Amino acid sequence: MQKLKVLLAGAALLFSIAAFSQSAEKYISSKSHIKFFSTTPVEDIEANNYASVSTINPKTGAVVFSVPMQSFEFEKAMMQKHFNNEHFLESSVYPKSKLKGMITNLSDIDFNKDGKYEANFEGEITIKDKTQKLEDSGTITVAGGSLTLDTTFDLTLGDFGITFDEGEMVSTKIAKSVEVSVKSEYQSN
8 A cells, every 4th residue: 555655656657747847738828918009290199908818829929819899998988989980990890800821930939938039920910801911029037937918010001901991081191100009918728
């Protein structure tokens, strides 16, 4: 009986060591902050979204974001109404935008070692059923088994069918290109 207890304890110890030495299958974020910023001589517009979800697969480098468009919050209620209506993002018809792609320098990132790592990304972003290629870089910070991703990039609204005729009031208030900032906190799955 004593040998069986020692054998079971040894097996449990080996299993624990193996479990902790392997990297996570996938990192999941339900704590993402996506912000877009538009600046023109007439007005600055900022919107924040805290409802996005994301995954990073440390073995393959696959990155996926799903962004509910109606979750962007604006300082002014009228801006939010315009953002979601049929002349802008049509969020009742196109409720989510998606980003998917790959970390292209995966070998430069050690998901098992605390530190800051430059991450290069290539993929596609889909807004209003229009898909565009996206190449970007950002920072992945590994700390205590968790990840944080920080990046900023520009999107041209016309690439996604969001255009305004010259002379329309809205054409002077919204920039043709907006800055998008992303900060996501991931936990291992």
